[in-house]
Amino acid sequence: MNVLKPFVLGLCLALLLVGLTSEAEAFPIDENNTLSLGAKLQTRTTFRLQDAEKNGYTYPQDTKVGDLVQWRNLGVIEINHDLEELTQDLDILWPFKKFEIQTKYRLVGRFMYEALYDVGSDGFKAVRDDDEENIDKFKQAYDLWEFYFDFSRGPWFLRIGRQILAWGETDIFRLLDGINPLDNTFGGPFEDLDDRRIPLWMLRASYNLGNLGPFYSSSIEGFWVPGNWDAKVAPWAPFGTPYMAPDPEKSVYGRLFVNQPAKEMSNSRWGGRLQWAFGTDMNCSVAHYQSFLDAGSPYFVVTESVPAGRPLLDLSALRAIVEYPSLQVTGGSMTYSESMTNIVFRGEIAQFWDEPLFEISQNGRPILADYIPLAPAVLDAIAVYAGEDPRSFGLYGLPLSPQSGNIAKRNILRWMVGFDKMIWVRPLNRTSMFMTSFQYFGQWIQDYHDGTILPAVIPDKFVPNTVNQITGEPVPDYLQFPKVKETEHIVTALFNTNYLKGSLSPQMALAYDLRGVWLLLPSISYIREPFRFGIQYAGVVGNYTSFGLVRDRDQIAFTFTYLLN
Amino acid sequence: MIPKFIISILIMTLFLTSSAIPRVSADVSPGDVIDKSNWQKVESLLPEEVLNWVKKGDFTLEIGKMEANVADFYPDHAKEATQTNVGKYELNELNGLVELATGKLATIIGLPFAQIDPDDPKFAEKVMYNQHYSSTVYGNCKLPSHLTWVSRSGPEREVSFQWFSFPMVGWPGALELPNPQGIEKYSLLLVTGPFDVAGTAILLWRYLAPEKQDSTFGYIPAIRRVRRMSPSNRSDAFVGSDATVDDANGYDGKITDFQWKLLKKQEGLVPWLDSKPTRITKNEKGEWKTTKDIKRLIWGYQKDGWQGAPWAPTNLVWVKGPVYVIQMTPKDPYYNYGVHYMWVDARTYGCNLKIINDRAGKYWKLFVKADVLCESDDKSMRFISLGPQLVIDEKRDHATVIEDVSQRNIWTFFAKMDVDQFTLAGFQKFCK
Numbered sequence: 003m004n005v006l007k008p009f010v011l012g013l014c015l016a017l018l019l020v021g022l023t024s025e026a027e028a029f030p031i032d033e034n035n036t037l038s039l040g041a042k043l044q045t046r047t048t049f050r051l052q053d054a055e056k057n058g059y060t061y062p063q064d065t066k067v068g069d070l071v072q073w074r075n076l077g078v079i080e081i082n083h084d085l086e087e088l089t090q091d092l093d094i095l096w097p098f099k100k101f102e103i104q105t106k107y108r109l110v111g112r113f114m115y116e117a118l119y120d121v122g123s124d125g126f127k128a129v130r131d132d133d134e135e136n137i138d139k140f141k142q143a144y145d146l147w148e149f150y151f152d153f154s155r156g157p158w159f160l161r162i163g164r165q166i167l168a169w170g171e172t173d174i175f176r177l178l179d180g181i182n183p184l185d186n187t188f189g190g191p192f193e194d195l196d197d198r199r200i201p202l203w204m205l206r207a208s209y210n211l212g213n214l215g216p217f218y219s220s221s222i223e224g225f226w227v228p229g230n231w232d233a234k235v236a237p238w239a240p241f242g243t244p245y246m247a248p249d250p251e252k253s254v255y256g257r258l259f260v261n262q263p264a265k266e267m268s269n270s271r272w273g274g275r276l277q278w279a280f281g282t283d284m285n286c287s288v289a290h291y292q293s294f295l296d297a298g299s300p301y302f303v304v305t306e307s308v309p310a311g312r313p314l315l316d317l318s319a320l321r322a323i324v325e326y327p328s329l330q331v332t333g334g335s336m337t338y339s340e341s342m343t344n345i346v347f348r349g350e351i352a353q354f355w356d357e358p359l360f361e362i363s364q365n366g367r368p369i370l371a372d373y374i375p376l377a378p379a380v381l382d383a384i385a386v387y388a389g390e391d392p393r394s395f396g397l398y399g400l401p402l403s404p405q406s407g408n409i410a411k412r413n414i415l416r417w418m419v420g421f422d423k424m425i426w427v428r429p430l431n432r433t434s435m436f437m438t439s440f441q442y443f444g445q446w447i448q449d450y451h452d453g454t455i456l457p458a459v460i461p462d463k464f465v466p467n468t469v470n471q472i473t474g475e476p477v478p479d480y481l482q483f484p485k486v487k488e489t490e491h492i493v494t495a496l497f498n499t500n501y502l503k504g505s506l507s508p509q510m511a512l513a514y515d516l517r518g519v520w521l522l523l524p525s526i527s528y529i530r531e532p533f534r535f536g537i538q539y540a541g542v543v544g545n546y547t548s549f550g551l552v553r554d555r556d557q558i559a560f561t562f563t564y565l566l567n
Numbered sequence: 568m569i570p571k572f573i574i575s576i577l578i579m580t581l582f583l584t585s586s587a588i589p590r591v592s593a594d595v596s597p598g599d600v601i602d603k604s605n606w607q608k609v610e611s612l613l614p615e616e617v618l619n620w621v622k623k624g625d626f627t628l629e630i631g632k633m634e635a636n637v638a639d640f641y642p643d644h645a646k647e648a649t650q651t652n653v654g655k656y657e658l659n660e661l662n663g664l665v666e667l668a669t670g671k672l673a674t675i676i677g678l679p680f681a682q683i684d685p686d687d688p689k690f691a692e693k694v695m696y697n698q699h700y701s702s703t704v705y706g707n708c709k710l711p712s713h714l715t716w717v718s719r720s721g722p723e724r725e726v727s728f729q730w731f732s733f734p735m736v737g738w739p740g741a742l743e744l745p746n747p748q749g750i751e752k753y754s755l756l757l758v759t760g761p762f763d764v765a766g767t768a769i770l771l772w773r774y775l776a777p778e779k780q781d782s783t784f785g786y787i788p789a790i791r792r793v794r795r796m797s798p799s800n801r802s803d804a805f806v807g808s809d810a811t812v813d814d815a816n817g818y819d820g821k822i823t824d825f826q827w828k829l830l831k832k833q834e835g836l837v838p839w840l841d842s843k844p845t846r847i848t849k850n851e852k853g854e855w856k857t858t859k860d861i862k863r864l865i866w867g868y869q870k871d872g873w874q875g876a877p878w879a880p881t882n883l884v885w886v887k888g889p890v891y892v893i894q895m896t897p898k899d900p901y902y903n904y905g906v907h908y909m910w911v912d913a914r915t916y917g918c919n920l921k922i923i924n925d926r927a928g929k930y931w932k933l934f935v936k937a938d939v940l941c942e943s944d945d946k947s948m949r950f951i952s953l954g955p956q957l958v959i960d961e962k963r964d965h966a967t968v969i970e971d972v973s974q975r976n977i978w979t980f981f982a983k984m985d986v987d988q989f990t991l992a993g994f995q996k997f998c999k
Contacts, residue, residue: 034977035711038759038760040760040761040762040765041762042762042763080762090851104996108999148999152996154993154996156985156987157987157992157993159992159993159995159996166791166999167791168790168791168792169792170792171792171794173790179792194789195790196788196789196790196791199791208992208995209992210987210990210992210993212990213747213748218747218748219990219991219992221990221991221992223992277991277992278991279782279991282772282774282779282780282782283780283782285784285795285991337794337795338795339780339782339795339796339797339798341780341798344797344798344901345797346794346795346796346797422794422797423797424797424800424803426901426903428926432925433804433903433960434803434804434807435800435803435903500804500807503716503723503724503804503807503808503809503963503965503967504716504724504804504806504807504808505723505724505807507807529724531723531724531725531761532761534763563763565761565762565763566762567760567761567762567765
């Protein structure tokens with residue numbers, strides 16, 4: 003029944019939509035076109051193009067080339083209603099008429115069903131069998147995705163409801179655009195940024211200040227997400243799902259205890275932005291906001307109080323906690339349109355105050371404790387008994403009065419400079435221009451400490467010269483992490499154009515981390531009303547760092563979409 | 568030696584014989600229907616490129632006569648101001664519109680050049696200024712429209728959009744607003760369908776100063792942000808169609824971006840949606856709206872048994888009248904079009920036909936636009952509105968038809984709009 007229900011719902015929705023229209027025509031409901039309905043049905047199948055690396059990050063570890071790793075079905079219904087005409091006719095809306103307040107609302111409902119765990123390989127069926135409750139919640143959702151009202155009068159604008167707000171000028175990676183959380187559980191960096199944004203219940207207002215001296219079209223904007231109403235952060239993918247956070251062993255993953263931010267006022271997101279145009283060619287903004295990072299911040303704790311000089315006998319008291327501390331960001335952005343070259347330059351800079359990091363000396367403090375050495379044979383026995391080898395965590399004995407760690411925090415400065423240019427490449431396309439876009443991202447950790455790492459264990463690393471004599475297996479080393487350097491650099495590029503009168507749109511997006519990782523995302527989409535067809539390859543090659551952590555997940559995705567209007 | 572009288576008889580016989588063959592006189596009368604059998608009648612009245620469509624049987628032209636004096640279709644404020652503007656304005660060396668007395672950039676009501684000296688070296692530029700200002704006399708507008716891709720096999724895709732125009736010149740309401748930036752017009756285009764591109768929006772600020780490029784901002788739903796755009800892509804295919812942004816209304820770019828040259832003035836055929844005015848009504852807010860009474864334009868693909876091009880407008884009214892033939896050459900070396908030729912109605916300044924060459928000078932596209940007379944019941948309000956438009960890509964045998972004001976696209980003139988909507992903050996109201 004659980005399997006059939008979404009199918010039946012989806013089928014009903016499809017029949018409804020197909021019945022409503024057979025062409026890609028607008029679907030206004032009223033005579034004045036103030037109320038419109040739009041919808042899409044989309045299904046996407048994704049196949050793995052690379053075997054899972056042995057002891058790698060991908061589960062199930064027997065995922066092979068050609069295996070289905072995603073069958074995501076999406077239904078979206080969207081209603082937009084401008085109440086301007088209704089305001090004239092309905093007495094109940096009299097205040098809006100009286101005070102000349104323009105009002106409209108938008109409602110987006112979303113239905114999602116991931117069929118992989120029901121019709122995929124035995125490995126994925128087993129993932130569901132192992133964690134039925136979580137996977138069943140994860141694989142399907144019915145959401146009131148966006149629902150907000152707009153009120154505007156003269157220079158005032160107010161938007162209240164569940165919505166998405168994006169600031170700044172960057173693509174692919176976010177600096178000032180960290181207000182809404184991202185859902186990385188269905189593709190992470192392989193997916194468009196906007197498809198991953200999760201709306202929040204938010205109050206957002208802006209006021210047009212007009213012209214202030216040499217600054218034109220100045221405006222001030224603010225938002226507030228009451229923490230006691232909505233403190234949602236990026237979701238955590240259950241163990242075994244194809245895009246789970248990188249971690250090589252279920253035992254490690256299972257030892258994580260994730261503490262989502264509590265619904266309380268102190269966990270509110272809020273911020274303000276001032277923006278203006280300078281001359282005819284430049285736009286600027288400065289902003290400050292409080293939000294949460296998408297990646298949780300892990301650190302190790304000892305749940306049992308151990309007196310000084312006494313060893314910790316119960317290793318299960320050693321736990322990894324994941325928390326989501328709020329952080330504040332201050333920054334600015336600019337765009338400049340250069341008329342001689344027709345290049346639009348973009349720049350953005352942001353200081354992340356007290357950003358949570360993983361420093362071994364702080365977050366990993368318990369595993370740095372002194373210990374009472376134990377004989378290798380005893381450690382071998384503990385490993386067999388406990389299901390994990392303490393030597394994997396650098397423990398060659400019983401830790402002496404280990405102390406809980408804490409989340410390290412540093413100020414981090416991030417920046418982006420880039421440019422966009424529309425160019426004609428007439429030998430390749432005589433009718434449409436190529437859009438080209440380049441970005442360089444940098445970051446500098448202030449007061450940097452050695453031992454700052456990404457909390458993801460590099461797979462296939464083993465403790466040197468150590469073999470469990472009972473099992474005969476080498477001992478995995480879980481203390482080999484990708485290091486985070488004091489400065490990091492990534493460049494991105496994007497090229498696209500269209501052929502066949504806009505029906506065929508090839509695109510190439512790529513990113514390169516200067517520490518040696520490539521992310522390649524070529525794609526092509528085709529329109530034949532009212533359908534959309536898309537093929538996207540996603541591949542990562544290079545070292546285990548940043549997006550290189552998903553380097554064994556090369557895939558090809560086929561998307562089929564039906565549109566109403 | 569052939570006797571002279573025999574030669575005379577032969578000549579007489581030849582003359583009489585040739586007279587007996589039906590001949591098509593090179594002129595038209597209202598009621599004529601021009602098709603491939605009698606295209607010679609309009610041989611001198613149309614550009615060769617349009618004529619070829621008739622010769623091939625793709626177009627059929629219904630010749631008509633306007634039931635009203637088209638030159639009289641301006642709001643009262645525009646008619647009065649246009650007369651008082653005579654002799655007050657001139658173009659400076661950059662082709663900016665300036666007050667003759669002071670040399671300062673001008674902000675005017677009505678048309679700037681009601682009388683143009685035929686020997687004026689800037690004749691063509693002045694015609695284009697009149698064309699531009701004639702689209703501002705009816706104030707702010709809300710213009711829902713549909714764009715349809717049409718191939719030989721019929722319609723392929725449709726995009727719906729709304730165009731909001733807020734001129735800061737041309738009508739009295741505009742001059743009441745402060746304008747420290749020297750804006751000539753604001754406009755905003757909002758795509759409303761289909762679902763995957765709905766919400767895409769483009770905001771334009773055009774400046775009075777001739778040397779200032781347009782400021783263009785785009786909102787792309789996929790990135791959820793307002794982004795500054797380069798003005799260079801005004802000659803790029805608009806959402807992949809055959810039309811470009813600059814093609815709107817014949818030419819919607821900045822006049823100073825082109826070199827203009829009057830080639831000739833002649834008699835030509837000008838397409839109209841209807842020979843009589845369409846009805847407009849005033850609502851309680853004081854806005855003027857078109858009605859569903861407007862004549863329905865039938866495209867070839869909508870007409871049963873139609874043998875011509877599916878994108879052919881089958882029931883336009885083609886009216887003989889004086890036209891200017893103007894050559895326009897882009898200054899921007901990256902502009903996608905080369906030299907093109909515009910046929911401009913000499914009475915209304917409507918740019919109704921345009922022949923577009925590519926950068927290599929080869930014929931590429933044909934643009935056709937029909938205007939619409941708009942009139943209130945009591946005839947107190949009259950103006951000429953932009954009507955259906957058509958862009959044909961000759962190389963690809965493909966076209967895009969633009970359904971502007973129509974039974975499903977009710978247009979609003981003198982619309983009550985807030986200039987705040989066209990600021991960076993106000994633009995966000997249109998964004999998701």
